[in-house]
Amino acid sequence: MTRTVFIDGAVGTTGLEIAERLAGRPEFHLITLPEARRKDDAARAEALNAADFVILCLPDDAARAAVAMIANDTTRVIDASTAHRVAPGWTYGFPEVVGREAIAAAARVANPGCYPTGFIGLLAPLVRAGLLPADWPYTVNAVSGYSGGGKALIERFEADPDIAFRDYGLALGHKHIGEMQRLCGLAHPPVFAPAVIPAHRGMVVEIPLPLAAMPGAAGPDALRDALASFYADSPLVRVVADPADELLLRRSASPWDGLELRVFGAADGTQARLIAVLDNLGKGASGAAVQNLNLMAGLPETSGLHG
Numbered sequence: 288m289t290r291t292v293f294i295d296g297a298v299g300t301t302g303l304e305i306a307e308r309l310a311g312r313p314e315f316h317l318i319t320l321p322e323a324r325r326k327d328d329a330a331r332a333e334a335l336n337a338a339d340f341v342i343l344c345l346p347d348d349a350a351r352a353a354v355a356m357i358a359n360d361t362t363r364v365i366d367a368s369t370a371h372r373v374a375p376g377w378t379y380g381f382p383e384v385v386g387r388e389a390i391a392a393a394a395r396v397a398n399p400g401c402y403p404t405g406f407i408g409l410l411a412p413l414v415r416a417g418l419l420p421a422d423w424p425y426t427v428n429a430v431s432g433y434s435g436g437g438k439a440l441i442e443r444f445e446a447d448p449d450i451a452f453r454d455y456g457l458a459l460g461h462k463h464i465g466e467m468q469r470l471c472g473l474a475h476p477p478v479f480a481p482a483v484i485p486a487h488r489g490m491v492v493e494i495p496l497p498l499a500a501m502p503g504a505a506g507p508d509a510l511r512d513a514l515a516s517f518y519a520d521s522p523l524v525r526v527v528a529d530p531a532d533e534l535l536l537r538r539s540a541s542p543w544d545g546l547e548l549r550v551f552g553a554a555d556g557t558q559a560r561l562i563a564v565l566d567n568l569g570k571g572a573s574g575a576a577v578q579n580l581n582l583m584a585g586l587p588e589t590s591g592l593h594g
């Protein structure tokens with residue numbers, strides 16, 4: 288059975304990577320628009336209503352407008368933007384955390400943000416298990432490759448190779464905080480410190496934990512063991528017991544759809560650093576969208592993905 292798929296925003300950064308993961312797969316037929324009509328609302332409305340599956344790779348406002356153009360109850364949607372991550376009626380597209388069955392049955396799936404994939408992947412299972420408190424004021428530090436900001440940030444970094452580091456989100460209230468708080472069930476929004484590095488892709492998301500000061504917190508080994516058992520059946524999420532004292536991102540890294548989680552602990556167990564490594568365009572965006580599409584279409588979740 289061939290399912291039709293329309294990627295709205297197909298020539299953008301995430302859209303291109305989704306098409307690349309679907310290329311050569313007979314289970315899917317891509318509906319495409321010619322360059323001259325890709326922003327033409329009549330052409331988009333026709334494609335949006337003709338497809339079995341629509342994947343929105345658009346800015347938030349355009350994503351909301353695209354959903355409003357769907358006038359049938361058969362087209363199923365995966366939205367890569369931030370527009371619907373905490374919206375009623377939408378299923379959050381993190382299969383390992385919300386359940387594969389929920390994604391498989393959903394008509395509207397909000398693909399997670401890249402940073403939240405690391406944060407939620409680390410914290411949600413531990414808070415849910417009662418090993419870390421829900422009412423702690425968490426902080427999260429992260430770096431992203433510049434493709435995380437789409438075409439505009441890619442252009443900026445490639446035009447100015449002198450940028451060594453870009454700290455941002457300095458006004459606080461980054462758009463990812465809502466989904467981080469909601470999916471982890473936290474009493475307080477986390478303090479989020481994102482930054483961009485001069486590499487095309489790749490991401491590190493870190494949650495520092497002063498365990499000794501946190502009521503009811505388990506020790507580093509128990510946290511690592513709990514994550515390992517939570518993700519034991521996941522083909523994409525891997526918990527790494529890493530004795531190294533450094534962690535490198537390489538500019539030459541190939542596209543990759545996995546998520547690696549590490550727990551580093553002080554020898555006396557009083558502090559820990561939870562660290563997630565992923566590809567912002569892989570499990571952080573396009574890989575996750577294809578994983579969700581596979582599940583919604585009743586196919587093996589890793590088909591077409593980069594191991």
Ligand SMILES: NC(=O)C1=CN([C@@H]2O[C@H](COP(=O)(O)OP(=O)(O)OC[C@H]3O[C@@H](n4cnc5c(N)ncnc54)[C@H](OP(=O)(O)O)[C@@H]3O)[C@@H](O)[C@H]2O)C=CC1
Binds near residue numbers: 343434435
């Ligand atoms: N890049 C990443 O790592 C991640 C991105 N996301 C989210 O995914 C979405 C897409 O991001 P990304 O691909 O990086 O962004 P890009 O800017 O690279 O691509 C967006 C595409 O959408 C097109 N577009 C804009 N408005 C319209 C419209 N009204 N109709 C049709 N097409 C339109 C743009 O056209 P034009 O080419 O003419 O500008 C562009 O091709 C965003 O919401 C982003 O926040 C989520 C997770 C990670």
Ligand SMILES: CC(=O)N[C@@H](CCC(=O)OP(=O)(O)O)C(=O)O
Binds near residue numbers: 368369399435437
């Ligand atoms: C480096 C960079 O700019 N990253 C983007 C987030 C990318 C992402 O996860 O996309 P959503 O915006 O759809 O959630 C940002 O911080 O706005």
